[in-house]
Amino acid sequence: MNALLLDHQLCFAVHAASRAFDALYRRHLAELGLTYPQYLVMLVLWEREPVSVKELGTALRLDSGTLSPLLKRLEAAGLVRRERDPGDERSVLVRLTPEGTRLRERAEPLPGHVLEVTGLSPQELVDLHGTLGRLTRSLTDAAR
Template sequence: MNALHLDNQLCFAVHAASRAFDALYRRQLTELGLTYPQYLVMLVLWEREPLSVKELGTALRLDSGTLSPLLKRLEAAGLVDRERDPADERSVLVRLTPEGARLRERAEPLPGRMLESTGMSPGELADLHAALGRLTRSLTEAAR
């Protein structure tokens, strides 16, 4: 096995899978008016809100320089509101607008459609998810 052959690189396999997911999501998310990164923000907010920008960044593994433009576009679309935290003026809270909360219902079928597109069984997907979680934790630790 050639260690420097592209097809032997785990990082490339993960990258290629990510790009394939992005392409499929792009098509599906167009009807919701969201980009994939915006969809990830909405997923976190549908799960729990309000959140500070810092908490949102931690959940998504994004820095504020990447997250702020996403939030501005979501706010301009009328899906989120941002306001200073009354308890800590340095912190900005992000919460869903009524329109942002209603969008959740339209997004509900998306995860099932995406999982179906993988062609993998629920067990295979659960195993893959667990393995990717372990991989992410190990790589994050190694990068420290």
């Protein structure tokens, strides 16, 4: 086996799958007025809010230089608002606006559609999710 063949690279297989996900999501998220990174921010906020900018960055594995412009655009779109944490003036909290909360209803069908078009069985999806989680943890640990 030639270890340097592109088709033998796990990293390329994951990269290609990620790009395919991006293309699929891009089409659907355009209808919601969101980019994929903005959608990820909204997912965290729909799950739990308010969230500090620091907590949001940790959850999404994004640094503040990437996250700040995302939040600025979401705020300009009227979906979120940022405010100082009254308990810690150094911390900024991110909250959904009523429009951001309403957007959740329009986004609800998206995950089901994406899962459906993968062509994988429910068990294969569970297994793949677990495997990717373990892979991410191992790679993150190795990169430290």
